[in-house]
Amino acid sequence: MLPVTPNRVSVVRSVRLETGGRGGSAYDVFIDAQGLITAVEPTTGTPAGPGEVYGRDLLALPGFVNTHAHIDKSWIGHPWQSYGGEGGTDGRIRHERARRDELGIPSLDITRRVLAEFVRFGTTALRTHVDVDLGLGLRGIEIVREAVADYDGAITAEIVAFPQDGVLRRPGVLDLLxxxxxxxxxxxxxxxxxxxxxxxxxxxxGLFDIAADTGVGIDIHLHDPAELGAFQFDLILDRTEALGLTGRVNIAHGFALAQVDAARRRDLLQRMSQLDVTLTTVAPLRLPQLPLHELDAAGVRFGFGTDGIRDLWSPYGTGDLLGIAWQYARSSSLVRDEDLRRVVELATTDGGPFTGTGRDTLSPGDRADIVLIDAENAMDALVRMPPRELVLGGGRVLHQA
Known part of the structure; x- marks a missing residue:
């Protein structure tokens, strides 16, 4: 497990690229000392030298982007923790508060372990929610910053200060935010x-006042269903427009969007597109999925996230974002090549703006965030989820099978 200073790579030789219409031919990818791709050229067959990697004609995908994570509160590394407490959002909050100190959550060791799992599965950029409450203060944020700093820029992360225990019902939380x-x-x-x-x-x-005053973005967990949730979409959109926060607001989960009728959803998506209010989903199996074609037709950006990993909310979760993409595609009954390819694009290239890294297409000027995988194409990678053979972050080796 990291932290170690990852080795820099100057060339990745003989890989197949789907991006940019390059097809199935093999290419060499050249990387500068700043970790940016400088050239992508048909392979010459030159053997890999010092500081280079031989790609073995594996498929190269852009690094996976986890747009909704909670790396501060897993029990990974502890003995098995049986599920306990009550169900529902408030029940899980109470259970987590009752047991987190016993498990030492948050801790630097646990956060490092979660990051290492993400990296092993090909994640090179993430947006993570970090609990902020009256018991923790801002301690979790400092822990996450330290764990990310171990990678010395080879991975990128943005932090959401997250009031898991509520905002107004705990006086003082707004001040912490x-x-x-x-x-x-x-x-x-x-x-x-x-x-x-x-x-x-x-x-x-309260949240929008802070964002307007300080320039931060807003990322709201919204589990409330159907019309109750849609009503809160309206309130969020109204404030985004009134305060000029276009492009700075995300709604996580947003189950209501898939539960209201088609006309109501159309109207919400139209306003979201106009205000560039984005969505993130963890593709929950028990609920209808966000509709891919409707979101794309409206121009609403969205990304995939892993949510919690083996935490006090659920024992599930591996850290494999490609697994979340698979879950979304399978649950949405997506089977056509163009749709499967689109899902991979959402998990990689289109996730970049959620983490401030831009749309990485493995082209000159992009960060060299590269995942090598033994797959015929992106669709094959999605449906089979093979092991990640090599993961580069900013041109440095993060994982090698």
Missing amino acids: RAAAESGVEHIGGLDPASIDRDPVGQLD
Whole structure:
């Protein structure tokens, strides 16, 4: 497990690229000392020399982008923890609060372990929610920053200061979120303004005031279903427009969008597109999936995330973002090549803007975030989820099978 200083790579020789219409031919990818791709050229068959990697004609994909993670609160590395407590969002919050100190959550060791699993499965960029509450203060944010710093820029991460225990129902949390924003986090979060705080106007006004004052983004967990959830979409969109926060607001989960009728969904998607309000999903199996074709037709950007990994909410989770993409595609009954390829694009190239890294297409000027995988093409990689043979982050080796 890292942290170690990853070895720099100057050339990845003989890999197959699907991006940019290059087809199945083999290419050499050249990387500069800053970890950027400088050239992509048909392979010459030159053997890999010092500081180079022989790609064995494996498929090269851009690094996976995890747009919704919680790397601060897993029990990975501990003995098996049996599921306990009550169900539902509030029940899981209470159970987590009752046991997290016993398990030493958050801790630097646990956070490092979660990151190492992400990297092993090909994630090179992520947006992670980090709990901020009256018991923890901002301690989790400092732990996450230290764990990410171990990689010395080879992976990139943005932090959401996340009020998992609610905002208004715990006086002082808004002050903590403002302090987190002023400390340099990229986003502040919210949680079910109607069902957790029971004051959707108050919670959202507080969050949006902080964002307008400090320049941070907003990333809100919204589990509330059907019309209750759609009502909160409206409130979020209204404030995004009124405060000029276009392009700075994300709604995570957003189950309601898939549960309202087609006309209501169309209207919401149209406003979201106009205001560039984005979505992230963890592709939950028990609920309808966000509709790929409708989101794409409306121009609403969305990304995939792993959510929690073996935490006090659920024993599930491996850290494999390609597995989440598979789950989304399978649950959505996507079978055509263009749709399967699109799902891989959402897990890689289109996820970049959620983490400030841009749309990586493995072209000159892009970060050299590269995953080598033994697959015929992107569709084959998605449906089989083969092991990741090599993972480069910013031109440095993060994992090698």
